[in-house]
Amino acid sequence: MDCEILYPTLIYNGEQRTFKEEGHLFVLNVSETGICLQSNFFIPVESFLSFYFRVEDNIPFKALIKVKWSKAENGWYTSGGEFISLNLNDIHILRNYVSKHK
Numbered sequence: 001m002d003c004e005i006l007y008p009t010l011i012y013n014g015e016q017r018t019f020k021e022e023g024h025l026f027v028l029n030v031s032e033t034g035i036c037l038q039s040n041f042f043i044p045v046e047s048f049l050s051f052y053f054r055v056e057d058n059i060p061f062k063a064l065i066k067v068k069w070s071k072a073e074n075g076w077y078t079s080g081g082e083f084i085s086l087n088l089n090d091i092h093i094l095r096n097y098v099s100k101h102k
Contacts, residue, residue: 002097003027004054005037012047025051032094034082035065043079045070053090055097061090 005025009018019025019041029036043049047067052060065081072078086094 002056003030004060006052006054006060008049008051010041010043010047010049012044028078030055030094031098032083032091034068034080036078036080039077039079040075042072042077043067043070048084049079049081055093058093061086061093063090 005027007018007020008023008025009016024040026038027035028038037043037049045067048064049067050062050064053063054060063086064084066084067079067081070077070079083094
């Protein structure tokens, strides 16, 4: 995928943890409304994940997701979440990306 997550911060139970080199987070799938991620760290259901999201050659935008599901397999975690409060420009970037990669 031509997407990259930068500076992810996990927000859960009133605490925040920002992952740097030790946190690996990859985009598996993305839509206008949500995202599927793979990571080497656990992301609890009902937590929030904040990050800068680079889609293709666009300037990265700030994204916030609410995690709806999470599962562990072979030392990796797969999670799905819905985007919260994206602006119209960010939605337009996602819409264009999704339509090009159907």
